[in-house]
Amino acid sequence: MDKEIFAQRIKKARHDTGFTQKEVSIQTGILKSKIAKIETGYQEPDLEALGTLADFYGVSIDWLIGTKGEKR
Secondary structure, eight states: OOHHHHHHHHHHHHHHHTOOHHHHHHHHOOOHHHHHHHHHTSSOOOHHHHHHHHHHHTOOHHHHHTSSOOOO
């Protein structure tokens, strides 16, 4: 996984859906501070958070991590 690509794509997915970090936190149960760290590349998500965020944003994990997958 390319950390820079992942950070850019997870932030883009949030912007494309129109949510704030706080709203994502409330809806997913992932701490806002963790979302901020993931979006800046400071922290990588665990598998549970990765799946939760991909489902929440309606994108594929492959697309998020920068492999061959389509956005969806």
